Amino acid sequence: MHPEGICARQAFGACSGKYVKRFTINPVGEPRDVAPQPSAPQASAARVPPISEEHSHSVWETIKHHKVVEWTLAYAAFGYALLHCVEMVSNAFEWPPAAARLTVFVLVLGIPVVATLAWYHGHRARGRISGLELPILTALLVIAGSVLWLVSREGHERPGAQFATTVGTSTAPIQSVFSPPPHSIAVLPFTNLSGDPKEEYFSDGVSEELINALSQINALQVAARTSSFSFRGKSVDIRTIARTLGVAAILEGSIRRSGNEVRITAQLINAVNGFHMWSKEYDRNLTNILALQSDIATTVAAQLRARLLGDESAKIEAGGTHNPQAYDAYLRGLQRYDASDIDDEGIRVALAWYDRAIYLDSNYAAAYAQRARALSALARVAPQTQRRQELFRQAREAAERAVTLAPAFADGHVALGWHVLLFGYLDFQAAAREIKRAMSLAPGSVYVLRTYGSFQWVLGHRDTAVSVIQRAVSLDPRNFTYNIDLLFAFDSDRRFNDVLTEAQRIRILKPDSRSVSLAQADAYLGMGHPQEALKFCDSRSTPFEEDDRHGCLALAYQALGRHEEAERELEALRALDGDYGALWYAAIYAQWGEPAAALQWLATAERLRDPNLVWLRREWKLDPIRSEPDFKALERRLNFPS
Secondary structure, three states: OOOOHHHHHHOHHHHHHHOOEEEEEOOOOOOEOOOOOOOOOHHHHHHOOOOOHHHOHHHHHHHHHHHHHHHHHHHHHHHHHHHHHHHHHHHHHOOOHHHHHHHHHHHHHHHHHHHHHHHHHOOOOOOOOOOOOHHHHHHHHHHHHHHHHHHHHHHOOOOOOOOOOOOOOOOOOOOOOOOOOEEEEEEEEEEEOOHHHHHHEEEHHHHHHHHHHOOOOOOOOEOOOHHHHHHOOOOOHHHHHHHHHHEEEEEEEEEEEOOOEEEEEEEEEOOOOOOOOEEEEEEEEEEEEEHHHHHHHHHHHOOOOOOOOHHHHHHOOOOOOOOOOHHHHHHHHHHHHHHOOOOOHHHHHHHHHHHHHHHHHHOOHHHHHHHHHHHHHHHHHOHHHHHHHHHHHHHHHHHHHHHHHHHHHHHHHHHHHHHHHHOOOOHHHHHHHHHHHHHHHHOOOOHHHHHHHHHHHHHHOHHHHHHHHHHHHHHOOOOHHHHHHHHHHHHOOOOHHHHHHHHHHOOOOOOOOOOHHHHHHHHHHHHHOOOHHHHHHOOOOOOOOOHHHHHHHHHHHHHHOOHHHHHHHHHHHHHHHHHHHHHHHHHHHHHOOOHHHHHHHHHHHHHHOOHHEEEEEEEHHHHHOOOOOHHHHHHHHHHOOO
16 A cells, blocks of 8 residues: 555644654564654654555565456456457468467567556556666566567578478478468378277278268368378377378368267367367268268368358269168278289279179169279289270270269269270270369369379370379379379470489389389480480399380390390390280380381281370370371371360
8 A cells, every 4th residue: 555545544644744653563572652753854754764554465465456466367368369369360361370379479478568567557656667667667578579579580581491291201390380271181090999900991991981072172182092091000290290291181080880870070170280170979870971971071171161162062972872781892892902912812802892882782883983993903914815805894884884873973984084095995085075074073082183184194285294193192192103103294294304303202102113213214215324224124123024124125225236135125025015015116116216117016006906005195205206197197096185
């Protein structure tokens, strides 16, 4: 309490120089009265100041008296509300994460300032600040301003502001400001809570179907299965996963299945700040699994502020089934086909499950599309020509059935597009219609993107092919097959230095890859360095299949002037592939400077309807004969789309 207030309540006349009652302390600590003394003159009062009521209180009582606690609690409530308001506005307007961070810093630094101001509010009657208090307040304000200035500089001037993702490794430094695309998401494999490890195929399958469902929403950018599933069983935090995949949100959860009943718990996490954005538990019957997948996908899209066009549910449910047993068989087939150690026997097992799904639901378009995919894989390795052609025929029938059953199902159009193009049909116009249709239905699907990019490669639209396949790789950076596609897209674009650079990066995924060695050898041949190419042609650490090795050596030896060895390698290649290697023999003869022999082999390829003719525009080794009239006539007959 102020001295002025004390005067008002003490004996009258105390503030006007009259007598004031005072106490002294006796030796044993008891107070005793002291006779009233006349007030001393003003100078004397300065030497013996009156003891105010304030100085007799405890420190805590003084703090309460100045309302410091009330001010601080009110400030904390205000800060909590402000922080959540900033978070909501940031999500709505897609502000950078620095906005929330700066808000937190300002609020924390404001605590001592508020406490100081509360104290001075208690002294407002004085109308002045002491000489010691003024520097303290000034120092607090200077410190707060300095920290804010340093924080604002960090986001703009910190070295390595661009985050570089290295496929398969995390050696790149993690930057402080992570700004992924706002509508990007990865789905981690949902945890199997059934208690039976054999049920993992089901939780994985549902997770993959959720990825496919989200990919049908055009406004979303969805990381593909291979990359998002690569973190299974690894102790990696959410933010590291998000930075590696370049996504703003992570969807994770768990699945518990009992017969045809399933409980799915899903939660969406903002990968930038770690906050939970949404979570929900679903109890459904498997007959409603399509509606459940659609519900989760559209809810997630809404949480990410993605623009929905109104037909997402129909697109997501296209090609599916309401038969629980058929759905189960389909998921078993997916699990087997997607296995990392897939071989011919594994493909046959997957095909049997797809056939089982079709038997249980003859209108299951997705199962037909996967059946076409499995049959094609078996056909490519079938040793007998007649057996290979029969498998191709069955694959085309399955693809056509998928499109008939579900015209809005993009994967069906992809399957049909490749089958009318490859495997002896070479119908470029029909393939273009199907693949473009798939792209219009699901431009966010990495499977569709890869197919569209590869088709652009076939048409000779090299720049488009590279950009689209790069997009597919960005959605599935740990998918080895897509990275190999990118290597050969660079190769067909004559960007040989890029091939060599990317090959070193991709080897992290599979160090002993024959395909990477083939691309490196091809690049060195294209650059005119046959001696370097020779190392990759015949490398024992990364062995080629025999036909690739012989073709590579034939080109390298010829370029080095070792003509007899080159002829022996070409004969060995012909002994392996027969007339069905016609396109590659034409490429070798074109590089050897023998255009007549090259054109003769191209005529053989056309007569046989060799599927390899789809690479006619892609293959740079045919460049020496592209201006030949016979070559141009062949291009016209193949009827490439413009």
